Amino acid sequence: MAPERSSSRPLNRTVQGGSAADPRPIEGIHFMRAGRRLHWSIAALGGLVLSLATACSSGGGGGKPTSNPSLDSLAPAALAAQAKKEGSLTWYTTFSDDDVQPFLAAFHKDYPDIKVDALRLSADKIPPRIITEQRGGKYNADVVSGDSPQIAQLIQAGALQPYTPKDLSPLPAGLDLPTGYEGVVYAVTTVVAYNPTVLKEDHLPVPTSWQDLTDPMWKGKFSIDPEAVNWYDSLVQQFGHDKAYELVKKLGDNDPVFVESHTDALTDVQAGEPAVAATAYGYKASDLKGDTPKQVEFTNSNPLPASLTLVDVVKNAPHPAAARLFEDWIVSKAGQQAIVDLTNHTSLRSDVTNDPAVWNPGKWTPAWGKPILSSNEYNSEVDDMNTALHAQ
C-alpha cells in the first residue's frame, strides 16, 4: 500500500492578505525593547529573559530570490562533483513514508555519496514550515516537492530560488510554469472509484461521472474529500466557475460522506462503505485494484481532472549544488522511471511509460488545473467547496 499524503488543505482565510503573495524579501526580526512594567511577576521574569533579545536581528535571510549563475551553469559532472563535496541535502516532500526510501535508494544508485535527509510532510504543512524556519533565519531545507498550490505559495512568498533543471521535458499543451520553477515530479488524476462487489449486491449501476453521483439513488452512498481543491480547480478551468460550483453543490446536496484524504476514501471503498469515492487518486485506485480487484474499480472521466506535483530548490539552501543535482535527477528519465515504477504515479516525460489504466492522454484528455494559483484564487476555491458541500 502506498498512500499519498493528503494533497490539499484549506489555507487560512482569516489572516490571509497581501502578505501571502508578498514577494518582498523576508527581513530580520526586530525585538523591541522590553522596557515595560508587567504586573505578573513571572511575566516580568520572562520579559527579563526576552530583553536579552533586544534589537536582535536574527538575519532572516534578506535578498531577493536570485539564481546562482555559477552553479546553474555548471556542467552535470562538475555539479555532481560539487554536490559530492557538500555530501548531503535535506528534502521536504509529500512522498509517502514507504515510497521515500525506495526512491532515495534509486537516487543513491546513481549518486552513492550524497546523503538525503527526507522530511515527510503533508502538503499543507510544507509552506508554513519553510516560512517559519526562514523567518527564524534557519535554512534547513534544500529541495522541496509538493502539490502545485503549496509550491505556488512558496514561490509567491519568495521562499524558493529559481533553477531550471537540466534534461527538462516539455510541458503538455495548456500548461505553463514560471521560469526557474519548472520542475515537475509527477501528475495526479482524480477519478471515481467504487467497490464492484458491493454495487452488484446493492443493484447499483457503475458511476461513470460526477454528474451520475448527483442522482438521488446515490444519496449518502459516496464519499468526497472536501479539501480536494486540485480536483475542483480543474473542474473550474474546464467548465468555468459557475458550472463547476453548481456540480459540486449538487454533489453536496446529495449528502456525501466526508473523508479526510483520498487514501481514507479508498480504504473505505475497499471495506465497502461507502462503496463509492468521488475524489480518489487514479494512481492509487489502480494500485489497489491490482491488489484487490474485487473490492476496487475506478472510472476515468473524459476529460480527466489532473494536477501537478512540483519540485524546487529552496532559497539559501545550505547545499545548493546537491539540491540542484537532486532536482535534476528527479526530473530526469532515471528519476521519473523510479517514480512510476515505485509509486505508480504519472510522469509527464514522453520517454517514460505510465500505467495505461491511469494515464492515456489519447483516451482521456487531461483537464489541467492551474498550477500557480494566487492565494486569493486558492482561498476562494476552498471557500467555494466548503460552501457547496456544506462541509462547515
Added chain:
Amino acid sequence: MIKLSGLTKRYPGRSVTHNAVEGLDLEIPEGKLVTLLGPSGCGKTTTLRLIAGLERADAGVIEIGGQVMSDPARRVFVGPHRRPIGIVFQSYAIWPHMTVLQNVAFPLRVSRPRPKRAALRLAAMDALDMVGLAELADRPAPALSGGQQQRVALARALVRQPQVLLLDEPLSNLDKGLRGRMRDEIRSVQQRLGITTVFVTHDQDEALAVSDDVVVMSGGHIVERGLPQEIYTYPRDEFTARFLGVSNSLDGIVDTVDQDGVTVLLGSRAMRCMKCTDVSPGDRVSVFMRPESFRLSRRQHVADAWQGTVDFSIYHGDCWDYHVRVDENVVKVRVYKEKVGLAYGDTVYLEPDAESAIVMLAGQSARAPAAPLSEIGA
C-alpha cells in the same frame, strides 16, 4: 571529660527560647553518666547536638577530653566526624539499606586508618555481642524490632570506642516494659565501659534511675544540678520541684527559723518544715509537698492534722490519688496502703511529713544558681 563554657546557640526567627541554649556552663566528669532533663524545647537536645558537632554554636567553648572542639570566637570547629563521640538518636537512625553488621561496622569502615576486614568484623561482632545481638548480624536492619534497633544503635555508637557517648532520648520510642530493660542495660554497659555519657531525656524516672548526675534544664539554661536522690528529695528550684512531680504548692509566711528548720504559717495553721533555702521570718514562701508526703486517715490521730473533705478520687492499682479540700486549698494526696477507697465528700485528716516539705521563697525564679550539689554532697 566534657566541658562546656558559655555555650550559646540561637535560632533567629523562632520563638526566643525554643530549643535555644543560652550561656551554658557545664562540666561532665570522666566516666560519669550525666542526664540533661527538661521539657521539650528546653535546649537539652540542642546541647547534645552541639557537643556532637551536629550544630554549630554561636558562642562558647566545647572541650572534649581537654581538646577544644568548638570555639567560634577563635574560629575553631571540629566536624562531628572528627570528634571522639558515639551517638544514639531518638529514632535510632539505623540505615535501612544495610545489614545489622554493616550498620555496626560502618564507623570502623570510615575510620582512618581503616582496619583490616577481619579485624573490622571482629570489632563489630564484639560490639553486637555486648548488646546481645550477635546472632542477628546478617539480618537486614529494617527487619529488626524497635528494641533490637535500639541495641544496634548502641553497638554502633560504641564500636569505635569513643571517649564520649551521647544518648538522645534513646528510650522514648520503646514500650513501657522494654524501656525499663533497655534503661538498665544502657546503664550497665556504661558502667562497665566507664565511658563519659550524656543522656538526654524528658522522663524524670529515667533520669533518676540511670544518672550519676542530673542536670535540669529550662529555657536554654541549667536550672539546677545534683545527685538524682538530691534532686528528687530536695529540689531547690520551683521549676525542678514541679517538673519532678512535687505537685502541691501552698503559700505561707515564715514564722520562726531555727536550727532544724522553719515554721511556716499556712493561713491559720502552722507547719514544721525541715528543708529550706535562706529564709527569714516574715518572708512570703511556697511550701512544696509531694502527694505521697502526707499521711491520710479517716480519724484524727494528732492534734494538728489538717481536716478536709475528699473532692475527687482515682484508683491506680498500686495506689489511690485523692484531691482533698482543706480550707480553700486542694491538696493532692497519694496513698499506697489503703484497700478500700474513700468516696466523694468523706471527711479525712492529713498529717504532712515535715521531713519532705520544701520551703522556697515565693516567686523564686527558675534560674537558681546551679551549684553542683553532687560535689558538695559527695
Added chain:
Amino acid sequence: MTLTAEQPIVRPEVAPGGRRTWRDFIDARYITLAVAALAVAYLALVPVGTMLYASFQSKFLGIGSSTWTFHNYAETFTAPGFGDLVRDSFVYAGLTAILCTTVGFGLAWLVIRTNTPAKGFAQLAALLPLIVPGILNTVAWSLLLSPHRGPINVAFRDVGLPTFNVFSLSGMVFVQSMHVVPVAYLMGVASFTSMDASLEEAAMASGASPTRTFRAITLRMARPAILSAALLMFVQTISTFEVPQLIGVPGRRYVFVSRIYAALQTFPPDYGTVGVIGMFVMVVASIGLIVAQRLSRSTNVQTITGKGFRMHPQDIGKWRWAGFAAFMLYFLIAAVLPIAMLIWSSLLPGYEQPSFAALHDFTLANYHEIAKRPGLVNSVKNSLITAVASALIVTALSAFVAYITVKTKIVGRTLLDGLATAPIAVPSVVMGVGILYWYLAAPLPVHLYGTLTILIVAFVTITLPYGMRYLAPGMAQIKDELEEAATASGASWLQAFRRVFLPLLVPSLLAAFLYTMIVAFREISAAIFLYSSGTEVVSVQVYDLYTNGSYPVVAALGVLMVLFLSVLAALVRLATRKVGIKHA
C-alpha cells in the same frame, strides 16, 4: 536571580564540614546553586516569556519591524468563531473532567471502601491504561469507532444499534476520558485511603442509610479532592494534542490546541494568534492548577497517612459484583479494546474487520516493515536518545533542586521549587511553540533548531515537575538523623553522602528516571512543533503514519511501544516498591 544568601547554603547540621576548606566549600556550592537556579529559571520562563512576547508583537517572526500591540488579542478575541472555540474547548475539557473524575473516583471508591472482589485485578485494570500512550490510544479508538469501518460500529450496526461517530465532541470526550481515568483513579485512591471509615460508621450508627451516608459523609469528605482532581483533569485535557488533533479535527471540532496547531500550519503562519491562544490556555491552566492546589491543601490528603486508620471495607452485598463488572467494563474499554485493536491491525497486511477468515492473513510483515524503514528505526533511536538524555538531566537537576528545597534553608529555595514545578502549568503545546519561537528568534550563538537538543530541552522542561514529584518526597523521607548518624560515626560529608544518602535515594532516583523517561518517550504535544528532518521521534512518527493511512505499521510500532513502556512501568513499580520498604 533573587537567590540571596543570608545563611549558609547547607544547614550545618546536615552537612557539617568543619575543615579549612569550609569557606571554599560554601562558595563552590553557591556557584552550583546559582547555575542550577539559572538553568531551571531559563527552562521554566523562556518558553512562556517568548509566547507572551510573541502575543504582544505586531509582526513576530514577520517582515519588517515589529511593534508592541494589543492587536493580536483584539483580533483573536473578536474573530468569528472564537466564541465557538472557547465553548468547544471548555465543553470538551469540562465534560472530560467530569466523566473521568466520576469514573476514576467511582473505581477508587470500589477498590478502597467496598468489598468488591478481585481487588488486585481491579487495581491493575484501573492503572494499566496509563501505559498506552495517548497517541496510540487515540489512534486505536479512531479505528475502533470509525463511523463506517470501525469494528464496534460495524457490530452495533449488525445488531441494529445506532452507530457512534467518534469524530465528534462526544467522541473526543469519550476517548480522552478513558485515557485519563487512571490519573483520577490514583487521586481517588489517595483521597479515600486517607478518610477514616469510622466517620461513615458514625453516620450509619446515627441512623443514616448507606446511600445517605455516602451522599452526606463520603462525598462531602471527598469533595475537595474530587474538585481538585476534576480541575487537574481539565487542565491536562485542555493542554494535550492527540485527541483534539486526531479525533477533533476530522470532525471539524476545533479546540485551543488544535487551533494553535492549525494556525501554525496555515499559510502564512499566524504567529500572533498562536501566541494569544497559547497565553489564553496557559492562564486557564494556571488558574485551574492554583485552585486545585488550594483545594487539595484544604483536605488532609497529604498529612494523614493511611496507617492509623481502620480500613473496614463496606459490605455492599450483591452490588459488589456490579462493582466487579464496572472494573471489567472499564478494563475492557480502556485497555483491552485499544491494545487488541493495535495487535489485530499490526498482524494484518491491510485493514480487515475482525473475523476468523482474517486469521489466515496473519503476518509479521508489519514488524519487519518497521525494521526496513530507516526513518522509523531512526525515530526509535531518537526517542530513546531524547528520553534517556532528558531523564538523566531531569533526575540530576531535580535531585539537586529537591536537595536544596528539602534539605537546606537557603533563602530563595521556595522560588526555586516554584520554578521547577511551574512547567506543570504550562500546556505542552505552549511549551513546544514557545521553545520553537525562542530558538528561531533569539540571537543565540548555538543553533538548536532542527537538532535533538531542542527536543531534549522541551522534554526536560516538561518532565522536570515529575522528577521533583518523585525526588522531593524521596529526599524528605531520608531523615537527617540517618546522615548525622554517619557523620557522628566518623564519616566525612562525602562519605556520609556516598554511603548513606545516595544508596537510600537510589530507589527515588531510579523511579524519577524511569518515570520521566516514560513521559518523555510518549510526549507528542511539544515534539510535534519541534521535530525536523532526521529528528522525528516515535510519537511524531505514529501521528505521521496515521495521518498517512499506514495503519498496520502504526499498529505494529504501537504494540512495540506499549511493550517497551510496560517494561519501564514494571521497573518503576519495582523501584517505588523498594522505596516503600523504607517506611516500614
